[in-house]
Amino acid sequence: xxxxxxxxxxxxxxxxxxxxxxxxxxxxxxxxxxxxxxxxxxxxxxxxxxxxxxxxxxxxxxxxxxxxxxxxxxxxxxxxxxxxxxxxxxxxxxxxxxxxxxxxxxxxxxxxxxxxxxxxxxxxxxxxxxxxxxxxxxxxxxxxxxxxxxxxxxxxxxxxxxxxxxxxxxxxxxxxxxxxxxxxxxxxxxxxxxxxxxxxxxxxxxxxxxxxxxxxxxxxxxxxxxxxxxxxxxxxxxxxxxxxxxxxxxxxxxxxxxxxxxxxxxxxxxxxxxxxxxxxxxxxxxxxxxxxxxxxxxxxxxxxxxxxxxxxxxxxxxxxxxxxxxxxxxxxxxxxxxxxxxxxxxxxxxxxxxxxxxxxxxxxxxxxxxxxxxxxxxxxxxxxxxxxxxxxxxxxxxxx
Amino acid sequence: xxxxxxxxxxxxxxxxxxxxxxxxxxxxxxxxxxxxxxxxxxxxxxxxxxxxxxxxxxxxxxxxxxxxxxxxxxxxxxxxxxxxxxxxxxxxxxxxxxxxxxxxxxxxxxxxxxxxxxxxxxxxxxxxxxxxxxxxxxxxxxxxxxxxxxxxxxxxxxxxxxxxxxxxxxxxxxxxxxxxxxxxxxxxxxxxxxxxxxxxxxxxxxxxxxxxxxxxxxxxxxxxxxxxxxxxxxxxxxxxxxxxxxxxxxxxxxxxxxxxxxxxxx
Numbered sequence: 001x002x003x004x005x006x007x008x009x010x011x012x013x014x015x016x017x018x019x020x021x022x023x024x025x026x027x028x029x030x031x032x033x034x035x036x037x038x039x040x041x042x043x044x045x046x047x048x049x050x051x052x053x054x055x056x057x058x059x060x061x062x063x064x065x066x067x068x069x070x071x072x073x074x075x076x077x078x079x080x081x082x083x084x085x086x087x088x089x090x091x092x093x094x095x096x097x098x099x100x101x102x103x104x105x106x107x108x109x110x111x112x113x114x115x116x117x118x119x120x121x122x123x124x125x126x127x128x129x130x131x132x133x134x135x136x137x138x139x140x141x142x143x144x145x146x147x148x149x150x151x152x153x154x155x156x157x158x159x160x161x162x163x164x165x166x167x168x169x170x171x172x173x174x175x176x177x178x179x180x181x182x183x184x185x186x187x188x189x190x191x192x193x194x195x196x197x198x199x200x201x202x203x204x205x206x207x208x209x210x211x212x213x214x215x216x217x218x219x220x221x222x223x224x225x226x227x228x229x230x231x232x233x234x235x236x237x238x239x240x241x242x243x244x245x246x247x248x249x250x251x252x253x254x255x256x257x258x259x260x261x262x263x264x265x266x267x268x269x270x271x272x273x274x275x276x277x278x279x280x281x282x283x284x285x286x287x288x289x290x291x292x293x294x295x296x297x298x299x300x301x302x303x304x305x306x307x308x309x310x311x312x313x314x315x316x317x318x319x320x321x322x323x324x325x326x327x328x329x330x331x332x333x334x335x336x337x338x339x340x341x342x343x344x345x346x347x348x349x350x351x352x353x354x355x356x357x358x359x360x361x362x363x364x365x366x367x368x369x370x371x372x373x374x375x376x377x378x379x380x381x382x383x384x385x386x387x388x389x390x391x392x393x394x395x396x397x398x399x400x
Numbered sequence: 401x402x403x404x405x406x407x408x409x410x411x412x413x414x415x416x417x418x419x420x421x422x423x424x425x426x427x428x429x430x431x432x433x434x435x436x437x438x439x440x441x442x443x444x445x446x447x448x449x450x451x452x453x454x455x456x457x458x459x460x461x462x463x464x465x466x467x468x469x470x471x472x473x474x475x476x477x478x479x480x481x482x483x484x485x486x487x488x489x490x491x492x493x494x495x496x497x498x499x500x501x502x503x504x505x506x507x508x509x510x511x512x513x514x515x516x517x518x519x520x521x522x523x524x525x526x527x528x529x530x531x532x533x534x535x536x537x538x539x540x541x542x543x544x545x546x547x548x549x550x551x552x553x554x555x556x557x558x559x560x561x562x563x564x565x566x567x568x569x570x571x572x573x574x575x576x577x578x579x580x581x582x583x584x585x586x587x588x589x590x591x592x593x594x595x596x597x598x599x600x601x602x603x604x605x606x607x608x609x610x611x612x613x614x615x616x617x618x619x620x621x622x623x624x625x626x627x628x629x630x631x632x633x634x635x636x637x638x639x640x641x642x643x644x645x646x647x648x649x650x651x652x653x654x655x656x657x658x659x660x661x662x663x664x665x666x
Contacts (some may be wrong), residue, residue, distance in 0.1 A: 011533070021502050021529045023459040024565070025554045025579055167465065173456065180458040184581035189555060284503040284529070285456065297478045298456040298507030 003325040012201020014290075016349035017317035020200040022180075022287040025379065029187045034202040036107050036358030041209075046102060053098050054213065056090045057131070060095075062214075064221035064378070070348040077368040080230065081351070082218050082241065084382045091354065092214060092242045093124035093384030097193055099210035101128035104191040111190040112137040115179040117144055117238070118198060118309030118356060119151025120383050121195030121233045126160035128193075136160040139178040141170040145307045147391045159232065166267070169302050172238075173310045176286050196239025197316030200287030204244075204316050211245025216273035218378055219249055226376055232257045235362040235380035237277065238310035239328065240319045242382035247328060248318075257329070260319060261363040263305035264332035274303035277314050277323050277330040290317040306335035306395065307355035309383075333359040341365060342385060342392065355392070403495040403523040404571035407446060410659040417665050418446035418628030419619070421635050421658055422499065422607060424464065426471035428642050430484040432523045435647075436510065436639060437488050437496070439469055439655045444662045447494045449526065449630060452481060454501040460526045461583030463633040467640060478508060482520040489521025495570070497524040497550065503529075510538050514547050523595045524548025524571045532565045548572075549582060555579045564583050566603040572627065573603065577611045583633045585612035588621070618666035623666050631661060 007014045020030060033239050040046040054060040062083045071079045084092040096220050097114075104112055112134045116122030121168045122138040129136035138155055145152050156164050168174040176199075179227040183192045197204045197211075210224030215233075220231050233250055235243035236259040273279065276291040283292040286298055293301040305311040331381035333341075338355060341362035353361055357380070364379040385392075392398075401409075401511040411418055425433050433450075440448055445531055453468035453476060460468070478526065489496055498517060505513045505527060528536065548571025553562045556579055556633050566573050574595050577588050594607070599641050600607055609622050610630030619629055635654060642650040 019534055021532060021534060023528050023554075024531050025459070025556050025576065026550045027531050027533075027561075028558060030659075167469070168455070177456050177458055181461075181581050184459060185578075187579060237619045284501075284506055287529070289506075294503065294507065296507065298504040299472065299503070300503075399518065 002063070003251060003322065007247065007321065008205050012205065014318045014321035015371065017290050017320040018201055018204060018227070019289050020287060021284045021289065022200045023184065025184050026200070029258050030200055030202065032107065033103070035102055035352050037202055037206050040103060040106060041095045047325050051097055053216050054095065058094050058098070061084065061217045062086050064225060067349050068079060071368065073344070073348055074234050074365050074368040075370070077371035077377050078340065078372050078373065079368055080376060080378045080379040082246065082378055083356070084214060084380060085189040085353065085384035087126045091120040091124065091194060092211060093121040093244065094127065095213055095245065096195065096207050096210040096241065097128040099123040100191065100193040100206070101132050104130060105136060107191060109189060109191045111180050111186065113137045113139070113182050113186070113190055113271040114193045114194050114195060115139045115172065115175035116195065117175065117311060118354065119144065119155070119198045119387060120309060121153045121164070122160070122199060123151050124194070125153040125193050126158035128161065130158045137182070138162050139165050139175040139182070141165045141172060141175050143170040143285070144172065148308050148387055149390065169309065171319065173300065178282040196241040197244040197289060197318060198239040198286055198314055202215060203235065204288065204318055207241050208244040208248055208318060212248045212294060214242065214245040214380060215247060215249030218246065222378065226302055229253055229377040230376040232259060232377045233261070234259045234261060234360045234364045234367065234377060236238040236382060237315060238263065238274070238308060238316070238356060240311050242262070242315040242320055242380050246317055246380040247322070251327060258327065259363060259367070260328050260330040261359045262330060262332040262357060263307060263310035265304040265332040266335060271302050272312065273332060274305040275332040276313060277319060278332045282320065288317045291315050306338060307359065309354070310358040310359065311383060319371060331363060333362045337362040339392065339396065351383035352389070353381055354385045355388045358380045365400070374387060402546050402548045402571060403566065404447070404497070404663045407495060411446065411627070412557055417626065419662055419665060420447040420449055420607065420628055420630045421445050422449040422630060422632030423465035423639060424636055425452055425481045425485045426476040427467040427473065428470060429474065431478060432647060434484055434488040435651060436654060438491055439494045439651050440658055441494055441500055443658050445658060446492065446628065450496055450498050452478065452498050452500040452504060455506060457501065458650070459581055461581040461633060463637050464582050467636045472507065475526055478504060482516055485520035485522060490615060495523035496521065497548065498522055499526045499528065502527050502530040505538065514541050514545050518545060518547050524550055526550045526574060532568050535568065539649060544552060545611050548606065550574050552576055552588055553599065555589065562599060563602055564598065566605055569605060571604040572608050575599065575607050575609045575626070577609050577613065581609070582611055584614035588612055588618060593622070593625050616660050619661050619664035
């Protein structure tokens with residue numbers, strides 16, 4: 001199957017994947033959002049405003065940094081880090097929330113809801129809402145509130161209301177359920193700023209497009225700094241927004257190998273990981289048809305990851321499309337390897353990566369080892385790890 | 401003509417309206433579910449809607465969510481629900497339709513779901529997360545099997561879209577009373593009667609109103625404009641008591657509650 005970057009179609013299909021499996025109540029809002037987004041895309045003033053925000057508020061372009069000491073340690077290919085951790089709010093999530101905040105205003109809505117796992121999308125949404133004077137409510141699972149405390153404080157300081165979600169596994173999946181339920185009642189006045197390339201059409205497309213700045217900059221920077229495109233590009237995949245943004249501009253660059261890294265958790269046993277592309281099968285969750293961890297009845301399975309941002313049983317439909325077409329290879333990285341990579345990057349380069357991004361770092365280190373020294377691997381360092389310091393100390397038995 | 405079509409034809413001739421209670425399968429177990437179905441019909445309910453528990457129901461409020469969680473905590477399987485229905489439906493005077501997430505139907509297989517449900521005596525399905533735009537394949541299978549696929553119209557549905565949905569729905573059209581999730585409301589929107597009234601002039605399909613309905617006064621207010629009314633959370637909340645109270649008492653409570661609603665029908 002050949003892969004196209006001209007997806008999704010008008011029905012939100014990436015090959016067989018995607019679509020809209022949501023209650024009728026939400027359909028009009030999704031149609032309106034798709035229409036407004038099409039208008040905004042063609043509107044030069046919208047594009048200019050977003051570009052100005054990304055440059056002067058977020059600090060883009062984010063650097064493409066040659067991690068020489070880490071490369072040296074791995075003893076092979078050269079590792080470059082796309083420093084999304086240096087963005088305002090410390091992760092790639094802000095690229096999307098500013099874009100969607102502008103869409104919210106264009107649609108005349110004043111209230112915003114969001115879900116968050118690691119808290120990075122919650123902070124980025126709270127930030128965008130503060131910047132534009134929008135009311136902001138963030139749904140977050142109780143378990144994630146516990147393990148990502150610093151981000152919870154930040155959201156509150158930014159004026160957002162954080163609503164704990166106590167249902168189910170009390171993680172990202174349940175936070176999305178709760179945000180969707182809020183939206184079912186508030187859809188006429190509220191925009192749901194979904195944080196990943198998941199959910200019903202047009203979200204997977206809109207979020208990918210807003211995140212594609214990551215891949216576009218990487219292509220330009222690689223050409224300028226290295227004189228060519230990288231051999232491999234590696235990114236972590238939970239819902240898959242940083243990976244989608246990084247990979248999408250590379251999709252038709254057939255010479256570049258793309259590697260998505262899912263959360264391998266404790267093992268490949270059911271319930272011990274969060275790797276639907278590696279172990280799941282196609283099904284419906286949260287409004288779209290994509291790979292998912294579910295049982296033989298279609299009930300969503302519990303999953304596990306040390307990283308709150310990857311602790312999700314589903315994945316964006318475009319990743320499913322890329323998997324089945326063979327354009328991107330998906331693999332997974334265990335909790336323990338991600339923790340080791342966290343430490344390795346901290347000590348070799350003085351950079352604390354987010355636990356999510358540490359999964360990609362771990363895989364890049366493995367892929368770099370033993371490769372020729374003139375090969376280049378780019379890792380999307382999607383976020384910073386300050387938020388994880390206390391949780392890592394707890395997990396590794398070290399005092400903070 | 402499905403059993404649902406026959407029911408509404410009969411009610412129209414008699415000038416009657418339908419009451420359709422919703423209950424969750426397997427809350428707290430399937431034996432009780434079967435007993436409740438029998439009780440609901442014995443009291444005069446015209447039809448029953450059986451919720452197939454789902455792990456991530458985004459259209460449901462806390463009461464129905466909690467009932468799904470209770471059922472799934474006991475590792476309830478679709479095959480067990482269908483088996484219970486095979487035994488129960490022959491004893492029931494009216495049709496049963498399943499309220500089932502598309503995640504479950506798709507995983508079971510569209511054709512297999514229609515066949516297996518029909519074999520268990522089920523007359524149709526409401527798939528709340530399958531909007532008309534995505535329903536083509538399932539609708540075709542349902543039509544061929546004379547298995548009703550009931551579609552939903554909501555207050556946010558534009559009128560031209562509502563007409564298209566009415567054309568593709570079979571059995572009846574489910575009009576969602578509020579912009580929101582399932583759950584009891586004290587007051588229902590003023591515009592509801594007008595909106596349903598308008599839709600009734602556009603389509604020959606029976607229209608049933610659901611979401612929020614819980615009181616005899618709701619039934620009095622809405623029955624004249626609709627062909628049937630659906631009551632869910634108010635019943636599921638009473639059934640939840642079966643966890644702590646004697647089952648005969650819960651069964652009697654549910655039966656008496658439904659009788660007060662039935663008495664409010666014109």
